[in-house]
Amino acid sequence: MPDHLTIKSAQLASAKGPIEAADGGVRLRVAYMTGEYPRATDTFIQREVAALRALGHHVQTFSVRTPPASENVEAEILAGRKSTIYLLPPQGLIIAHLAQVFSSPGRYFAALALAWNICPPGIRAMARQVAYFAEAAMLVRLIRKHDLSHLHNHFADSSCSVAVIAAAMGEITYSFTIHGPTEFFEPKYWRIDEKVRRALFVNCISHFCRSQVMLFAPLDCWKKLRIVHCGVDPEAFEVKRHQGRGGRLLFVGRLAAIKGLPIILEVLARLEDVTLDIVGDGPDRQLLEEQARLLNISSRVRFLGYQSQQHIRGLFKQADVFVMSSFAEGVPVVLMEAMAAGIPVVAPRIAGIPELVRDGQSGLLVAPGDVNEMASAVDRLLRDAGLRNRFAIAARHDVERDFNIQTESRWLAEIVSSAIAGRSIGIRP
Incomplete structure (x- = not known):
């Protein structure tokens, strides 16, 4: 199995990669995803996205599902919904899969094998895994359409399953932020070990969170685990x-x-x-x-x-x-x-x-x-x-x-840029 920290030179040279700005800084083009977004209860993600955009980075938000209307408690959430791309209900599902099969059949069937290998036991879990695989092809197509260079997912559960399958199918680098506590209730069910192994890096929101990931992540992957605090202004x-x-x-x-x-x-x-x-x-x-x-x-x-x-x-x-x-x-x-x-x-x-x-x-x-x-x-x-x-x-x-969102977002951008460029970086700045 290839080392997923290694980025092929062709990927680094791609036009989809980080763009050097006139001021000498790096401007990222990142896909940001989670299961339901935006909600009244995920202001930490909304602030992170806004702070990255304020730094000049292009962040396109994706969500698997549309949150219920009861979450529409302010104008910022409504605006976030208008700019977020939703995978459900599916649009162009068959086209997305056919395009992937004909363009990269090897990666397509490797992603299918991955989906099977990380599928939890049970008929219902299998049905959900089929849905995750279907959504992954749509996500790959949309990431390419929007010319994005990296996929980052919040939480390590179902949306991260979509992300890891999409990364394998589209040969896209991906990472995720793990929060806890619910992900830690069923780490084997969500195959956090394999998700960490395939990720370019993993953001943990605290030292405690990082220690919990270290319990079930492979030892040689501990170096991928960074600490990025959620923050406020x-x-x-x-x-x-x-x-x-x-x-x-x-x-x-x-x-x-x-x-x-x-x-x-x-x-x-x-x-x-x-x-x-x-x-x-x-x-x-x-x-x-x-x-x-x-x-x-x-x-x-x-x-x-x-x-x-x-x-x-x-x-x-x-x-x-x-x-x-x-x-x-x-x-x-x-x-x-x-x-x-x-x-x-x-x-x-x-x-x-x-x-x-x-x-x-x-x-x-x-x-x-x-x-x-x-x-x-x-x-x-x-x-x-x-x-x-x-x-x-x-x-x-x-x-x-x-816990200042401005400081933490600059640190997050540095993590993404360094990881894509193959540079080593510490756990915390």
Whole structure:
């Protein structure tokens, strides 16, 4: 099997490769893909795309499916949908496959063999793999049509299966960003080992994330694993000045079991004269509303559904403490946003969160699932405005230094350029 870090000289010389600009820099032409895009919950991808474009790179976004209309919470998402190319419903599917069979039959059948080899067990999984193979041919045709030089996918699950098959079929270099936690629940099912082996490089959003990939990636592929943080634009957030006793909590996220929201509701039930705003939606909303009723706190909880980024920034200005109770996470972007806005955070001590929140210095970390410890931490912050202000200053500094989308996007562009040119590069800048 060829070394997938090696780029053929013909590919490097191709007109589709990186273009040297008049200022001496390199301008990339990249395909960006994920399963559903853009959504209210993937602002980190939207910001990354916007930042790369602001640097002068050409980024064409692709998505397997169109997100539901409920995700249309702001103008930026609607604009992103207009410029994104969707693989479903399929258009020109037969033409795409016939073109690939006749132009490169060897690669076509090699990609078919790859799709078979990485297919999870079961009839349903096989049916999905057939769909991924069908979509891959369409993606190859579209990448060539738009004269793109590299394919980058966000998340290591189904859309990455389409990407790795397309890369083999079209002899295209590809890479992906792995976030966790869900990809790590079934790494063998999604054949992350083979996806890493075939990738030009793999971006991991934290040291913790990188360590999880190292568990099942081949040892000789560890050198491909880079750390690229998701990021925010700190300048978009005004740092709050805290005064007096606080009484407003804020949660932003998906209303699903993995987020552990029943813990936060129990915490609220133990605190007097405290309210909670919950931004987001999901399968557990009705259950959570019922729990709030049973705890007799319904009058102190607002379920606000999905909201625009502008509205969320307004809620940051009103909040005294941001709360999170997840049982599994990557490095939550919403924590970065809260910290950039000067809102002290209480979050679980899991996964990559300690790489963002310095316990006792820029926020408070608690044992996951521990209602008593979380209630104590929240109460401590609400009582002490001075502590909230000290955390606000430290948190803002940390986000500006380590989780700034502008810095991270320049690092990402350097990774892509270096990988395509065959140059070695470090794990972090």
